[in-house]
Structure formats: C-alpha cells, structure tokens
Amino acid sequence: MRLAYETWGRRAPDGSNAVLVAHALTGDSHVAGPKEPGHPTAGWWDGLVGPGRALDTDRFFVVAPNVLGGCQGTTGPSSYAPGGRRWGGAFPFLTQRDQVAAEASLADALGIGRWAAVVGGSMGGMRALEWAVSRPERVGALLLLASPAAASAEQIAWSAVQLHAIRSDPNWRGGDYHDAGPGGGPAAGLGLARRLAHVTYRSEAELAARFGRAAQGAENPWQGGRYAVESYLDHHAETLVRRFDAASYVVLTEAMNSHDVGRGRGGTAAALRRVTAPTLVAGVDSDRLYPLHQQAELAAGIPGADRPRVVESPYGHDGFLIEVEQVAALVRELLAG
Ligand SMILES: CC(=O)SCCNC(=O)CCNC(=O)[C@H](O)C(C)(C)COP(=O)(O)OP(=O)(O)OC[C@H]1O[C@@H](n2cnc3c(N)ncnc32)[C@H](O)[C@@H]1OP(=O)(O)O
Numbered sequence: 012m013r014l015a016y017e018t019w020g021r022r023a024p025d026g027s028n029a030v031l032v033a034h035a036l037t038g039d040s041h042v043a044g045p046k047e048p049g050h051p052t053a054g055w056w057d058g059l060v061g062p063g064r065a066l067d068t069d070r071f072f073v074v075a076p077n078v079l080g081g082c083q084g085t086t087g088p089s090s091y092a093p094g095g096r097r098w099g100g101a102f103p104f105l106t107q108r109d110q111v112a113a114e115a116s117l118a119d120a121l122g123i124g125r126w127a128a129v130v131g132g133s134m135g136g137m138r139a140l141e142w143a144v145s146r147p148e149r150v151g152a153l154l155l156l157a158s159p160a161a162a163s164a165e166q167i168a169w170s171a172v173q174l175h176a177i178r179s180d181p182n183w184r185g186g187d188y189h190d191a192g193p194g195g196g197p198a199a200g201l202g203l204a205r206r207l208a209h210v211t212y213r214s215e216a217e218l219a220a221r222f223g224r225a226a227q228g229a230e231n232p233w234q235g236g237r238y239a240v241e242s243y244l245d246h247h248a249e250t251l252v253r254r255f256d257a258a259s260y261v262v263l264t265e266a267m268n269s270h271d272v273g274r275g276r277g278g279t280a281a282a283l284r285r286v287t288a289p290t291l292v293a294g295v296d297s298d299r300l301y302p303l304h305q306q307a308e309l310a311a312g313i314p315g316a317d318r319p320r321v322v323e324s325p326y327g328h329d330g331f332l333i334e335v336e337q338v339a340a341l342v343r344e345l346l347a348g
C-alpha cells in the first residue's frame with residue numbers, strides 16, 4: 012500500500028504535538044492551501060490551518076492522509092496492483108476499520124505514538140471515532156463532526172441508489188474500465204450518484220432560497236430546458252467526474268455503509284464506553300443526511316462528552332465544510348482543553 016499525506020507545522024521530537032485530520036468521502040490530503048499541481052482543488056478547510064489559526068502550526072504538526080481506497084495519491088482501485096495491472100474491480104472490500112489500520116501504520120512510520128487530537132467530519136468522523144474506540148491510548152482528544160455511530164438504514168439506502176447508478180452504467184465493466192481510454196469510464200453513473208448525493212448534502216430551505224423555481228438562464232424547462240437547480244446539480248456532477256474515480260467512490264461508499272462502531276464489540280453503547288479521549292461532538296442543525304440525533308447518541312454514549320454542539324447553517328450536511336469559523340471555534344475549544 013502507498014499512502015499519500017500532507018503535513019503542516021513541525022513535528023515535536025517526541026511526536027506529541029501531532030493532530031490527525033480525517034477527510035470526508037471525496038476529500039483529500041489537501042486540508043489547506045491553494046489549488047496547485049497535485050492538488051486539483053483548494054484546501055477544503057483552508058482557513059483552519061496555519062500560524063495562529065485553530066490548527067495552529069506554531070504549536071501543532073498537522074497530518075492529513077488520503078484515505079485507503081481513494082484516488083488522490085493513496086492506493087485505490089485505479090492504482091497498479093502487483094503484477095502490473097490496475098486493481099479495478101479486484102480491489103478488496105474495505106471497512107472504516109481497515110482505513111484506520113492504514114492510518115495507524117502511517118502514524119507508526121512518522122513516529123507518532125499518540126495523536127494530540129484526531130479531528131474528522133462526515134466519513135472522516137467515522138474514522139476519527141474508530142481511532143478512539145479501537146486505539147484509545149493513541150488519541151489525546153477527539154472532535155466528531157456531522158457523523159454517526161453507525162450508518163443508518165436511510166444512509167445505506169441513499170448509498171445503495173448511488174452504487175446502483177454507477178454499476179448500471181455500461182462503462183462500469185465490473186470496475187475494470189481504467190485502461191479504456193479517455194471517456195471510457197462510468198461518467199454518467201458517477202454523475203448521477205453525485206447529483207443524488209449532493210441533494211442530501213444540502214438543505215431544502217437553502218435550495219428553495221437559492222434557486223426556487225427559476226429556470227437556468229434563458230432555458231425553458233417546459234421545452235427541454237433546465238431549472239436552475241438542475242443546472243447546479245449538473246455542475247457538481249461534472250466537477251466530480253473530472254476529479255474523482257468512480258471505483259474509488261464505490262469502495263469508499265461501501266466502507267461508509269460498513270461503519271458500525273459496535274460491530275463485534277458488544278453493541279454501540281459498549282463500544283463508545285471504550286473512548287478515553289476528551290471528546291467534542293458537533294452536528295449541523297440543517298443536516299438531513301447525518302441528523303443531530305445521531306450526534307446526540309454519540310455524545311450521550313462517550314464518557315465525559317458534553318452535549319453535542321450545534322453548527323448553525325442553512326447549508327445542510329455540507330455545513331461542516333462551509334462553516335469554517337464555527338468549526339474553528341470547536342477545534343480551538345478542543346485543543347485548549
Ligand atoms: C473534504 C471534503 O469533504 S470534500 C473536498 C471539497 N469538496 C468538494 O469539492 C465537493 C463538492 N462540493 C461540495 O461539496 C460543496 O460544493 C462545497 C462544500 C465544497 C462548497 O459549497 P459552496 O461553497 O456552498 O458551493 P456551492 O455548492 O454553492 O457550489 C458553487 C458552484 O456551483 C456553481 N453554480 C451555482 N449555481 C449554478 C447553476 N445554476 N448552474 C450551474 N452551476 C451553478 C457555481 O458557479 C460554483 O461553481 P465552482 O465551484 O466551479 O466555482
């Protein structure tokens with residue numbers, strides 16, 4: 012396995028000042044910084060990392076790996092397997108636990124015995140929780156954002172529709188499309204998956220306020236044209252298709268569906284009792300994908316955790332990416348403790 016990661020700040024000689032930042036489904040190791048060669052998008056929590064910022068690089072050594080199974084540097088289905096062919100559809104099924112095992116081997120390689128803090132949102136929160144439950148002695152503080160103890164039936168259902176969209180695309184070819192040449196992959200299926208997912212990432216009120224029933228420019232929806240919100244979804248689909256591999260999307264979505272912190276550990280309550288790190292749990296008030304009651308369950312079950320903090324945002328689940336100042340306040344609170 013190859014594991015891509017980015018760091019900011021300087022590692023203390025004893026490795027005690029390291030903070031792990033775990034990205035979400037289509038995120039990457041580029042937490043902060045501009046779009047540049049090797050980084051197709053600007054940092055996804057750009058305002059959070061730097062001297063004097065919440066993840067203060069004068070104090071902390073910030074580490075962000077790209078997730079195992081991904082497509083932004085770390086080994087995934089589009090990587091070459093031993094033998095010289097791409098993994099494609101032969102890439103193994105992964106769980107959040109496998110992904111945390113991969114991150115633990117990175118921590119070992121970097122000489123980090125215990126993270127000062129582990130921070131993650133959405134799928135990143137699933138890994139952060141797994142770290143704290145499976146390796147409590149290695150987590151000094153924990154921030155869980157917009158994330159559940161286990162993927163719910165509804166979350167699995169939304170994912171199932173997305174997986175079906177990708178696998179129904181004739182260009183999917185069982186996941187073995189990577190050498191099919193330009194345009195040879197399941198772009199239509201991935202685009203469809205992203206359109207659906209993106210609606211779940213935003214809120215009904217936001218979509219109504221931004222787009223209402225407006226047509227897209229001069230297009231007429233009654234004569235084959237699009238509504239503005241349709242065009243917006245088209246844009247997000249096209250953007251993702253350009254920057255993300257469909258087979259990685261499948262592997263990571265299945266890994267999210269596998270998330271159940273209580274599996275094999277006597278159930279959710281028993282698993283959450285293993286956490287020893289001081290913990291902050293937060294959710295977004297308008298998040299319809301990972302609703303606040305899931306964060307309430309985490310906060311109630313993790314020893315010593317305060318009631319969940321609420322990020323106020325009209326943007327739904329994506330609020331954990333967009334409301335950087337509120338997230339920064341949570342990170343400061345966690346690290347000050
Ligand atoms: C770490 C992670 O989890 S993911 C890493 C970063 N994530 C991503 O890039 C995922 C894709 N995007 C998202 O999830 C979200 O859009 C966020 C959270 C990154 C940003 O949210 P916001 O700032 O609210 O952006 P928003 O959803 O409004 O999209 C803006 C884009 O839509 C476009 N847009 C807006 N209205 C329309 C329309 N009617 N028709 C077409 N395009 C439109 C804008 O031009 C803009 O395009 P650009 O991004 O290419 O400049």
Ligand SMILES: N[C@@H](CCO)C(=O)O
Pocket residue numbers: 035036037038132133134212329332
């Ligand atoms: N916009 C986020 C949503 C999942 O948390 C992403 O693409 O990763």
